[in-house]
Structure formats: C-alpha cells, structure tokens
Amino acid sequence: MANLFIIAAPSGCGKTSLVKALLESLSNLSVSVSHTTRKPRKAEIDGENYHFVSKERFGEMISNNDFVEHAEVFGNLYGTARSNIKEKLDANIDIILEIDWQGARQVRENMPDSISIFILPPSKNVLLQRLTDRAQDDDETISERMKNSESEMSHYDEFEYLVINDQFDSALNDLKAIIQDCSNNKKNIEFSLENQISRHRYLFKELI
Numbered sequence: 068m069a070n071l072f073i074i075a076a077p078s079g080c081g082k083t084s085l086v087k088a089l090l091e092s093l094s095n096l097s098v099s100v101s102h103t104t105r106k107p108r109k110a111e112i113d114g115e116n117y118h119f120v121s122k123e124r125f126g127e128m129i130s131n132n133d134f135v136e137h138a139e140v141f142g143n144l145y146g147t148a149r150s151n152i153k154e155k156l157d158a159n160i161d162i163i164l165e166i167d168w169q170g171a172r173q174v175r176e177n178m179p180d181s182i183s184i185f186i187l188p189p190s191k192n193v194l195l196q197r198l199t200d201r202a203q204d205d206d207e208t209i210s211e212r213m214k215n216s217e218s219e220m221s222h223y224d225e226f227e228y229l230v231i232n233d234q235f236d237s238a239l240n241d242l243k244a245i246i247q248d249c250s251n252n253k254k255n256i257e258f259s260l261e262n263q264i265s266r267h268r269y270l271f272k273e274l275i
Contacts, residue, residue, distance in 0.1 A: 069095075069156045070249050071178055072163045073171045073226075074242075076186035077216035079197040081232045085186065086165055088239050093246065097155050099164045102128065105143035118148070136166065136173035147174070161250060168222040175225075182249050184242065185226035189233035190273060191217070220274055228255065229263040231270070 076082035090096055102118040104125050113119050120128075125144045128134060137146030147164060155162040164174060164181075174181055188194040194216060198209050223229060228245050232238040241258055248255040256262060264271060 068252070069159045069161050070246075071152055071156065071174075071181040072161065072246060072249070073166060073174055073181050073183040074163055074186065075166055075168050075171045075183070075219075075226070076232075077188070077194070077219040078212050079194050079201075079216060080186045080188050081197075081235065081238070082165060082186050084235070085232065085239055085242060086163055088235075089163070089242055089246070092239070093243060095159075095250075096161045096163065096246070099147055099151055099155075099162055102134075102146045102148055103143060104145075135177040136170040138167075138170060149177075152178070161246065168219055168225060172225065182228070182245075183226040184228040184230060184245060185223050186230050186232050186238070187220060187223060187270075187274060189231055189270065193233075223271075224260065224264075227260060228258045229260055230258060231263070231267060 074082060074086060086098060090098060100114065100116070100118060102120055102125060104120060104122045107113065107117070107119050111117065122144065125137075125146065128146065128148070129137060133148055133150065134146040135149050135152065137144060139145075147166070147170070152162055152164075166174065168185075171183055175183060188197070191213075195209070195213055198204070198212050204212065230238050230241045230245070245255045245258055
C-alpha cells in the first residue's frame with residue numbers, strides 16, 4: 068500500500084534539497100504539486116512547479132472541500148488538492164508533501180494515515196550559519212527568519228519521525244530508511260520521535 072509522507076522543517080534545514088535528492092534516489096516516489104493563486108515566476112511551468120489558478124477557482128475548491136490543507140502566505144493562497152494525492156496513492160505511488168507544521172496539522176486531521184517527518188538542524192548556531200551563507204537576506208531578515216524557525220521547531224513533537232540534518236548524506240539516508248521501512252509496512256524505531264528525543268536530549272534542550 069502506498070503512503071503519504073509529510074516532510075516539514077524550519078527554513079534553512081535543507082528540506083527542499085533533501086526531498087530533491089530523495090526523488091532522484093528512490094523509485095515509486097512522487098512529490099505533491101500544490102495549487103496557488105500567485106502568478107508564475109519566470110521558467111515556472113503550470114502543473115509541474117504549481118497548479119496556477121485564479122482566486123475565484125481556489126475559492127470554489129475550498130467550498131467543495133477539495134483541499135487536504137490550504138493557507139494564505141503573503142497575500143497568495145496555497146493548497147494541496149485531495150484528488151492529486153488520491154491519484155498517486157491509487158496508482159500505488161508513495162507521495163511526499165513538503166509543508167510547514169500548520170499545514171501538516173491540517174493534513175493529519177484530514178488524512179490520519181499520513182506519515183509525518185520533521186527535519187531539525189544540529190544546533191541553532193548551525194542554522195544561523197546556513198541562513199547567513201545563503202547571502203540572500205540582510206541581517207534584519209535573517210534575524211526574523213531565525214525567530215520564525217525557533218517558533219516552528221517548538222512543534223517537533225507533533226511529528227512521528229525526526230531527522231537531524233547535520234551531514235546531508237547522513238540525513239538523506241535516514242529519510243530513505245524511514246520511507247523504505249514504511250513502504251514495507253514496518254515502523255522505523257530508530258528515527259521515531261521518542262527514540263530521537265532520547266538520543267539527542269542535549270540537542271533538544273538547546274534547540275527548543
């Protein structure tokens with residue numbers, strides 16, 4: 068039976084890069100393509116990067132209960148269509164949903180069989196360094212991102228599995244182990260919430 072995997076992480080934790088590498092290294096795995104009301108950016112392709120729709124159409128989909136989660140971000144609407152997920156699962160294809168903790172909460176309410184994974188940095192200092200190394204934001208923006216990330220990290224205990232992204236390849240292998248075990252109808256004990264809290268108790272004291 069195919070699974071829906073929710074993967075969430077604070078900004079700077081490498082979620083997008085890890086998911087991209089997962090898709091390249093595992094077969095029978097797909098990523099959910101969200102609907103949005105924002106305009107396409109240069110080189111973005113409708114149906115590949117996002118499903119670009121009007122606000123009116125998005126409103127109709129909300130009214131029809133077509134989304135397993137939706138939210139407004141900086142004035143634009145984003146949502147995950149139930150039909151997109153069902154199509155993949157019915158074809159026995161595992162699907163990944165990249166999302167924040169709030170969206171993850173909505174998805175779990177609508178699809179309680181989903182499997183949720185949260186990615187954490189090895190320390191606050193490492194996270195700050197990663198945000199700084201991007202060289203995309205000024206100091207004020209980086210400070211705001213850090214505050215938001217710290218707030219997001221406090222919701223780690225809502226997830227079934229935790230992965231610490233200290234070294235990229237190691238974190239990727241951890242994610243692959245979780246997905247492969249779940250695909251074989253086995254629970255991965257090593258990276259379960261309870262086990263990770265026990266193994267990294269000093270980290271959690273510093274992070275949360």
